[in-house]
Amino acid sequence: MPLAHGEKLSTYRIEKLPNSHLLKVLGFRKGTQFTIQSKQPFKGPIVVKVGNRSIAIDYDIASEILVEEVAHN
Amino acid sequence: MSCHGAALQEKPSNDKMKILLMGNPNVGKSVVFSKLTGVHVDSSNYAGTTVDYTVGDINFGSKQGVLIDVPGTYSLEATNEAEKVAVSLLEEGADAVICVLDATHLERNLGLAFELKEYPIPVVYCLNLMDVAERHGIKIDAEKLSEELGSPVIPTIAIKNKGLRELMEMVVKLSKEEKEPEPRLDEQERWERIQEIVSRVQTKIDKKELTFIEKLEDWTVQPWPGIPIALLVLIASLGVVVGGGKALRAVVLLPLVKQVIVPFLTKIVSLIVPAGILRNVLVGEFGILVIGIEWPFALILPYVFLFYVVFSFLEDSGYLPRIGVLADGVLRRIGIQGGNIIPMMLGYGCAVPAILGTRAASTHKERIMVASLVSFAIPCASQSGAFFALLGDRSIFALIFVYLLSILAILAVGLVLNKIIPGRSQPLLLEVPNLLLPDKDAYKKKLKLRMKHFMMDAEGAMFFGIIIAAIIAETGVLNEFSKLLGPFVEGWLGLPREASLSLLLGIIRRELAVLPLLEMNLNTLQLTVGAIVALFYLPCLSVFGVLTKEFSLKTALFIGAITIVSAFFFGGLFNQIGSLIIGVMG
Known part of the structure; x- marks a missing residue:
């Protein structure tokens, strides 16, 4: 499922992600786990929490990141 | 390299x-x-x-x-x-x-x-x-x-x-x-x-x-209550800049300048320079030493200083990227990503660092869009200071109207530019920093650097503009110029002929398009027209310079031409409609 369709407060694990340098250095790799912290209206960014840092991901990029649900809110 | x-x-x-x-x-x-x-x-x-x-x-x-x-x-x-x-x-x-x-x-x-x-x-x-x-x-x-x-x-x-x-x-x-x-x-x-x-x-x-800070960190990236919090922060910031600026001006700076410094300089000049054109240019009504001290230091400086006080605080606290996250959905509609709201907000201080700040944007399209929006519709702190001085005491509604118009213009110009400028924007992908109380030393150093650059970039140009103003006004050149522009200024904009001076000076510093109006005893409609013209008017010479340096002379000329045409068009339009309404009602 694309990350963009994820739900607030649910936890996901990355299965597949676009090859982006910035995503990698921000700590996103295959297998990275995170929780969705907030979603914005008008297809705004999705804020996810990796460890205790929040990262905002553009909606289109979030549509290209495929995730598996680990825990439902 | x-x-x-x-x-x-x-x-x-x-x-x-x-x-x-x-x-x-x-x-x-x-x-x-x-x-x-x-x-x-x-x-x-x-x-x-x-x-x-x-x-x-x-x-x-x-x-x-x-x-x-x-x-x-x-x-x-x-x-x-x-x-x-x-x-x-x-x-x-x-x-x-x-x-x-x-x-x-x-x-x-x-x-x-x-x-x-x-x-x-x-x-x-x-x-x-x-x-x-x-x-x-x-x-x-x-x-x-x-x-x-x-x-x-x-x-x-x-x-x-x-x-x-x-x-x-x-x-x-x-x-x-x-x-x-x-x-x-x-x-x-x-x-x-x-x-x-x-x-x-x-x-x-x-x-x-969770600690309170952690809760706040969470709230400020949620649409609710993040957006109301953002609005509150912006209103509070505006309050500090406007209220604080007004107080500083009224209580400290104006009395100091008007009752101590200017009389002192006038006295000295009168002793040395005989009455005549030269004395007028120096200490006449529009004299270099009178206006040249009052405008930059008593009218403009307090607002610019307080703007940087507030902006640097928000910046160092890690709050600004959160506004970028919240605004991204809307800003994407006009073709730029949320992070660009930071240089745009900086534009309310001064367009020069704002345009330099667009360097952080990764695509050319975004850079040029933000630079145009800042030049076109975002009043800088100097200009706001002039607006407050012009409209603040007369009509608070006119003041709010001018700022609403600014926001409307940003959206409208953004929509148009997004259509005509090729390319696309870089999608938002950023780490939202922790919220923290800014460090005193780092904050002071930043504030000092910013004020230093403002003094060097802006005050110099403003003083130069004032010298020209003094010469034009005190030597009679203004009358010739007023005759030339008069019909247009009176007929279309509904302003007195002398307002031509504002239009001329506005080229050098934007707030100079407003400040001469202060001395003209205008009605509220005229004041609002003046403010609208100044809002859209050509960015000051330093902005023109920085646009040329960062993009090209062609871009700078293009932005300059569009801003002047829209300034006169919208200012005049408002005057015509306003006069019509007043005519019908009266």
Whole structure:
């Protein structure tokens, strides 16, 4: 499922992600786990929490990141 | 990239150290920088790039040197301008590198830490934010980490000055040593090695209870209550700038200027210069020494100063990127990503740093869009100061109207530009920094730098404009000019002929398009028309210069022409409609 369709407060694990340098250095790799912290209206960014840092991901990029649900809110 | 700023060109002599300060973004690097450096701090542009860096002097015991605050980077792969600059600075060589690590995100920070080992420069790791890590339930064994990295690791809480002495002692000690570069690890190897190290040196206790700051951090990235919080913050900021500025002006600056400084100068000039044109140019109604002191210092300076007080505070607290996240959905409709709201907000201070700030935007389209929006519809603090002076006492509704018009114009111009400028915007992908109370030293240094640049960039141009104004007004040239523009100014804009002076001066500094109106005894409709014209009018000469420098003369001329045409069109339109309504009602 694309990350963009994820739900607030649910936890996901990355299965597949676009090859982006910035995503990698921000700590996103295959297998990275995170929780969705907030979603914005008008297809705004999705804020996810990796460890205790929040990262905002553009909606289109979030549509290209495929995730598996680990825990439902 | 062999050329660079003057501060770096001095070859470090034997006893003068050159230290690079590096680290990921948002790890408290600038706080470390301000704590370690003295009073001589300046920022400059790394030639051939769009990246600025800061250099400061350091004195530690008998050792002297310079500390270079390298732009924050996540890696050294030279995939963006900041990383390219970081790599160039490393390749130029230094006596030591201080690499700031965020103790709350060790894993991610170690990527850069490892890449630094590939350079022949000794590295001291500054394990910062130890207090925050502890609050998060994270413990790191600095000694073990130092063994794993093969270089000293000093735990610090920079904001409380803890550990910085030990850090500098280590830097001085290491700067004398040679260091063999280590072989490069490939990505996968490095990643595995980092995981291994983290599992050895870090222990983490899960804690359930959130502190207030953590709750606030969460709220400010949620649409609810994040958007109401953002509005409150903006209104409060405006209150501080407008209210505080007004108070400063009325209580301190105006009396000082009008009752002490100007009478004093007038007296001296009257003693030396005989009555006539020259005396008028100097101390007449529009005299250089009268207006030249009153306008910049009593009318404009308090607003600009308070704007930077508020903006720098919001910036250092880590709050601004949160507004970017909240605004992204709407800004994307006009073709730019949320992060651009920061240079746009800076535009309410001064368009020059705002346009320079667009360098952080990664695509040309975004840069040119933000620069145009700032030039077109965002009033700078000087201009706002003039608006407040002009409309604040007369009609608060007219004042609010002008600002609503500014926001409407931003959206409308954005929609149009998005259609006509080719290209696309870079999608938002950013780390939202922790919220924190800004460090006093770092904040003061930033404020000082900003005011210094304002004084150099703006006050000079304004004074120049005032000299021209004084000559035009006091020598009678204005009358000729008024005759020429008169029919247009009177007929279409509904302003008195003398307002031509404003239009002429507005070219030099935008607020000068407003300030002469203050002396003209206008009605509210006329004042509002004047404010509308000034809002859209050609950005000042410095903005024109910076547009030419950053883009091209063609772009600058294009933005200049469009702004002037719309200023007259909308100002006149408002006057015609307004007169019609007043006519019908009267």
